[in-house]
Structure formats: structure tokens, C-alpha cells
Amino acid sequence: MHFEETDEEKMFREMVHDFAQKYVAPAWRDYDKNHEIPRALIKKMAEHNLWAPTVAEEYGGANISMTVACIAAEELARADLSIALPVMYLVEASWAFIFDLHGTDEAKSEILPRVTKGDLFFGIATTEPTGGSDLVNVTKTIIKPKGDGFVVNGEKVYISGVAESEKYGGVYWTLAKSDPKGDHKAFDAFILPFNMGDGLHPGITTTLFEDMGRMGVSTGGFNMENVDIPKHYMIGERGRGFYLAMAGFSAARVLIGATCLGSAEGAFDIGVDYVKQRKQFGRPLAAFEGISFEGVDSWMQLQADKLLVYKAAYVMDQHYREKNPNYSQLDIAKFTAAAKFKAPHDALDIITRAMTWHGAFGYTKECPLEAAYRGVRSYTVGAEGGSHIQKVVIAREIFGPENLPYRQEKQK
Ligand SMILES: Cc1cc2nc3c(=O)[nH]c(=O)nc-3n(C[C@H](O)[C@H](O)[C@H](O)COP(=O)(O)OP(=O)(O)OC[C@H]3O[C@@H](n4cnc5c(N)ncnc54)[C@H](O)[C@@H]3O)c2cc1C
Structure with missing residues (x-):
């Protein structure tokens, strides 16, 4: 069991971290207001091999693993708490990946180089x-x-x-x-x-x-x-669309987990810094256990989410890259659904606590936490599958497909 990133993964994280802090962090408030990510920023992502990077190199991608793709999602979301850019990044990194696996060579050569350049x-x-x-x-x-x-x-x-x-x-x-x-x-x-x-x-x-x-x-x-x-x-073959869609959802879901983890980490850091310097009743807010114990809860959720997200990415990499027969599409579906359920829900808890620690300021648009709340909420509502549906997927693997509610209806 390895709980450490490899040297290559650490270097990649550092590269994306620096990129995101330099180009994304100063930009997101503007595009949150203007409702459009600047093309120049997308092109810059593409120049740094961060646009659909899971695609094969022959189409301009970087053929990175899902683990590495999650590292990028986490770092981008730390920098853009509204998670708009990470959303665009993850949709491409997941669905273009499945297209690369199952599309025709002719269509891939026509489309993917334009996608990885940030043009389509x-x-x-x-x-x-x-x-x-x-x-x-x-x-x-x-x-x-x-x-x-x-x-x-x-x-x-x-x-x-x-x-x-x-x-x-x-x-x-x-x-x-x-x-x-x-x-x-x-x-x-x-x-x-x-x-x-x-x-x-x-x-x-x-x-x-x-x-x-x-x-x-x-x-x-x-x-x-x-x-x-x-x-x-x-x-893929005609009639296989549903299965390919499920594979695409799984890929998107693990990246959603990583995105919400990154946003929550960013919010947590902002909250901790704030309560260490903000004083009430003659001492820093962090000195009150009502506050610090909430911080401990947030920290424990972050640790658990990180393990779950990267376990799901590991399961995907074992299946797709290592061709390990011990990890099937159903294992992928179960773990990625868990990451998609838990990381966004925990992120909302963590962001909400950090907002509350800021008092009235936390409720203003001056404070970046309201944007994080709005962004992450999309993933507890429905994007890439509602929360209940993640539980349906996991229940199917625990209790067997015969106990799915709609199968029961058919049996009557
Ligand atoms: C911000 C955002 C972006 C999106 N982007 C895309 C996109 O790019 N492409 C795309 O195709 N779709 C996209 N979607 C749509 C998303 O996939 C759907 O919202 C999602 O699948 C749920 O479908 P629905 O909204 O029709 O809700 P419904 O299917 O009507 O479900 C309503 C509610 O009931 C719950 N529910 C449903 N079945 C059960 C059950 N058996 N047991 C318990 N509860 C249940 C659901 O979880 C949900 O909370 C996006 C959604 C959002 C919010």
C-alpha cells in the first residue's frame, strides 16, 4: 500500500499548482462575473498540455493516468473556487478519454487534435x-x-x-x-x-x-x-451506447471528486487562516473549541475524501492502463460513484463551516467562499448524475442487481 505520490506525480502537482496560482487564481472572479472563461486561458491550458490530457499523444494529449488527471483537477479547483475552469477541464478529460478508447480512427484524427488545442x-x-x-x-x-x-x-x-x-x-x-x-x-x-x-x-x-x-x-x-x-x-458498436455512457460517467465522477476535494481544501485553508487572526472575546476565534473542533471535522473529511478519490482513480488506472483483471467496470462504477457522492457533500460542509467562521463577510461576494458554495452545489444537485443515483450504483454492487428497485418492479 502506497500513500505517497511518486516523484513524477509530485512534480506534476507542483507544475499544475504553479500554473493554476499564476493564471487561474487571478482570473476566476472576472469570469465568474462575465460568465465566460477567456479563450486565452483555455489556450494557455492547452499549451501546458492540460486540455483533455488523458487523450493519446498522437492526438495532442499527454496520455496521463486518471490519478494524474485527478491531481490536476484538485490543483485547478484550489485556484478557482467557483470550479468553472475545473468543470470544463474534467468534462473534456473524461469524455474525450472514452471517445479516444472507442471512437473510429478517422473521427479521432479529425476531432481530438482540435480538442487538445482548446479549439473545440x-x-x-x-x-x-x-x-x-x-x-x-x-x-x-x-x-x-x-x-x-x-x-x-x-x-x-x-x-x-x-x-x-x-x-x-x-x-x-x-x-x-x-x-x-x-x-x-x-x-x-x-x-x-x-x-x-x-x-x-x-x-x-x-x-x-x-x-x-x-x-x-x-x-x-x-x-x-x-x-x-x-x-x-x-x-463503439451500435447498441453499446448505454455501456459507454456509464464508462464516461465513471471517468467524470472521479474527476468531480478530485475537483470538489480541491475546492474544499482551498476553502479550508482560507477558513483556518481567518480564524487564527480574527479575534472575538479577546482571543482568536481558533482558540474556541466550538470553532477548532469544526475545523477538525473538516480536516478529517478532507483526509477521507482524498483517500476515496485517489482509490477510485487507482481502480480506474488498474483497469484501463494495467489491464489488471481484478478491477472491472463495475468496481470502477462503485468507487467513482462513492467519490462523486462523498467529496461534493463533504466539500459543502467544509465550505459552509468556513463561510460561517467569516461571519457576515462570509455571506458577501467579497469573500470567495460563496462562489465555492455555488459551484460545488451543482455536483450535489445533479451534474453527471444525482446524489441518489450514486447510491443506487453502489447499492447495486453491495446488494446485487436483483435488488434494484426497478428490477423489483419488473418481477411483480
Ligand atoms: C450544473 C449542471 C450541469 C449539467 N451538465 C450536463 C451535461 O453537460 N450533459 C448532460 O447530459 N446532463 C447534464 N446535466 C444534467 C444531469 O445529468 C441531470 O440533472 C441528472 O442526471 C439528474 O436528472 P434530472 O435533473 O432530470 O433529475 P431527475 O432525474 O428528474 O431526478 C430528480 C431527483 O430525484 C432523484 N432521483 C431520481 N431517481 C431516484 C431514485 N431511484 N431514488 C431516489 N432518488 C431518485 C435524483 O437524484 C434527483 O435528485 C447537468 C446538470 C447540472 C445541474
């Missing part, structure tokens, strides 16, 4: 108006063969990065059913050429939602009316 956003679109949790019953988006390729009709909602993709270019890893009455085996995964740099693809129209946090990243939706999809944009 690589997003994910599964959620529909009928809901995101019960994915099997998401039936609005339908894909049909047409000529040599496919045609898609439907609607996706609550999708990250819609405004940026419309403005600058982007593609979406999209899920659609070939038969609305089919089960999970009726799903195809494919690349939606949303905006290849020359404006929205014909047949796509967009909407935007104003949400409460991570303001540097937009949330929107889009309609697809007779959108043509080239044959080579299909990801």
Missing part, C-alpha cells in the same frame, strides 16, 4: 426533458440510418458548455435510441458535430438556462431536427 469543446449530452436519472427511459432523441450515415432528431437539456460551443466550436458525445421502445441495448453513442468552427450544424437550435453557480461555464439545451451524422462519428 468536447461536451456530453445525455439528459432530456423527461429526466436524467432514469436514462433507459430517455427516449426523445432518436437516431436512424440514412444513406451511408445517420440522421438524428430530438432534444437535450441542462447541457454544459452550449454557449461556448455555439460561439467558438464544439462537439457533443451524444446518446440516442435507435428504437424508443427498446431497452438499454437500443442506445447508440455518437459524436454530434454541434459547431465544427463554422457555425451551428444545420438542424441544431439552442436555448440557455441561467443557473446558480460555476458561472464561467454555460448551461443550455438544444433541439436536433434532421441532423446528419457521418457514419464514422458512431462511437
Whole structure:
């Protein structure tokens, strides 16, 4: 058992830490207000090999492990407490990674070099108006063969990065059913050429939602009316889309854990510094056990979350990189769901305590903690799967799939 980072991992952490403190920390308050991460910052991330770095080197990525990708997420979120830039980073690092594993060579050569350069956003679109949790019953988006390729009709909602993709270019890893009455085996995964740099693809129209946090990243939706999809944009075999989506969610979830851990660490440091210097009743707030014991609770949560997040990353690396047969996709799903559940919930506790320690100042926009609260809250609400769904995933592995509520319904 190793609880130490390797020398290479330490050097990487230092590099990302320095980068994030130099370029991200001074910038996030502006993009939190202006609702757009500057292109120059994204290009700078790409120059430092931090944009979709999990992708193979031949496509401009750095082929880094999930463990290393988590280190970057943690350091970026320490610097950007609103977590907008880390959100963009993690969506690309997870979904482009799964695309790299299962996409066609032709599509990967066309798309991934533009993604790793920061020119095309690589997003994910599964959620529909009928809901995101019960994915099997998401039936609005339908894909049909047409000529040599496919045609898609439907609607996706609550999708990250819609405004940026419309403005600058982007593609979406999209899920659609070939038969609305089919089960999970009726799903195809494919690349939606949303905006290849020359404006929205014909047949796509967009909407935007104003949400409460991570303001540097937009949330929107889009309609697809007779959108043509080239044959080579299909990801993996037809009918395997649901399984590939689950693999993508797992990759995103471990990085979400690392992101929320980083944001909580940043908030914790700010809180500790503050209560050591702020005096009430003639002594520093930190000298009151009502405060310091809360700090101890926060510290213990951080330790537990760090172990859980990096264990989940380890399980992924054992499966994908080491090809270790002891770690299956189901193990990955269980550990990454746990990281996705626990780190954001603990982060909210930690951020809330640090805010409260700041008194009225903690409730103002002058204090960075309110942005951390808003940002992290997205991951306890629903982004990349609601909290309850993480427990459904873990329960399935503990109690067996036969005890899933929807399987029980079928048995009646
Ligand atoms: C900020 C943000 C960004 C997002 N970005 C994207 C994106 O880029 N791409 C994308 O495809 N989607 C995205 N989503 C959507 C997200 O995936 C969905 O919100 C999520 O899957 C939940 O779906 P829903 O919102 O339709 O809620 P519902 O599925 O209607 O669920 C409502 C509530 O019920 C709970 N629930 C559902 N089933 C059960 C159950 N069996 N037992 C107990 N509780 C249950 C859920 O956890 C949730 O709290 C984003 C969401 C947010 C908030």
C-alpha cells in the first residue's frame, strides 16, 4: 500500500499548482462575473498540455493516468473556487478519454487534435426533458440510418458548455435510441458535430438556462431536427451506447471528486487562516473549541475524501492502463460513484463551516467562499448524475442487481 505520490506525480502537482496560482487564481472572479472563461486561458491550458490530457499523444494529449488527471483537477479547483475552469477541464478529460478508447480512427484524427488545442469543446449530452436519472427511459432523441450515415432528431437539456460551443466550436458525445421502445441495448453513442468552427450544424437550435453557480461555464439545451451524422462519428458498436455512457460517467465522477476535494481544501485553508487572526472575546476565534473542533471535522473529511478519490482513480488506472483483471467496470462504477457522492457533500460542509467562521463577510461576494458554495452545489444537485443515483450504483454492487428497485418492479 502506497500513500505517497511518486516523484513524477509530485512534480506534476507542483507544475499544475504553479500554473493554476499564476493564471487561474487571478482570473476566476472576472469570469465568474462575465460568465465566460477567456479563450486565452483555455489556450494557455492547452499549451501546458492540460486540455483533455488523458487523450493519446498522437492526438495532442499527454496520455496521463486518471490519478494524474485527478491531481490536476484538485490543483485547478484550489485556484478557482467557483470550479468553472475545473468543470470544463474534467468534462473534456473524461469524455474525450472514452471517445479516444472507442471512437473510429478517422473521427479521432479529425476531432481530438482540435480538442487538445482548446479549439473545440468536447461536451456530453445525455439528459432530456423527461429526466436524467432514469436514462433507459430517455427516449426523445432518436437516431436512424440514412444513406451511408445517420440522421438524428430530438432534444437535450441542462447541457454544459452550449454557449461556448455555439460561439467558438464544439462537439457533443451524444446518446440516442435507435428504437424508443427498446431497452438499454437500443442506445447508440455518437459524436454530434454541434459547431465544427463554422457555425451551428444545420438542424441544431439552442436555448440557455441561467443557473446558480460555476458561472464561467454555460448551461443550455438544444433541439436536433434532421441532423446528419457521418457514419464514422458512431462511437463503439451500435447498441453499446448505454455501456459507454456509464464508462464516461465513471471517468467524470472521479474527476468531480478530485475537483470538489480541491475546492474544499482551498476553502479550508482560507477558513483556518481567518480564524487564527480574527479575534472575538479577546482571543482568536481558533482558540474556541466550538470553532477548532469544526475545523477538525473538516480536516478529517478532507483526509477521507482524498483517500476515496485517489482509490477510485487507482481502480480506474488498474483497469484501463494495467489491464489488471481484478478491477472491472463495475468496481470502477462503485468507487467513482462513492467519490462523486462523498467529496461534493463533504466539500459543502467544509465550505459552509468556513463561510460561517467569516461571519457576515462570509455571506458577501467579497469573500470567495460563496462562489465555492455555488459551484460545488451543482455536483450535489445533479451534474453527471444525482446524489441518489450514486447510491443506487453502489447499492447495486453491495446488494446485487436483483435488488434494484426497478428490477423489483419488473418481477411483480
Ligand atoms: C450544473 C449542471 C450541469 C449539467 N451538465 C450536463 C451535461 O453537460 N450533459 C448532460 O447530459 N446532463 C447534464 N446535466 C444534467 C444531469 O445529468 C441531470 O440533472 C441528472 O442526471 C439528474 O436528472 P434530472 O435533473 O432530470 O433529475 P431527475 O432525474 O428528474 O431526478 C430528480 C431527483 O430525484 C432523484 N432521483 C431520481 N431517481 C431516484 C431514485 N431511484 N431514488 C431516489 N432518488 C431518485 C435524483 O437524484 C434527483 O435528485 C447537468 C446538470 C447540472 C445541474
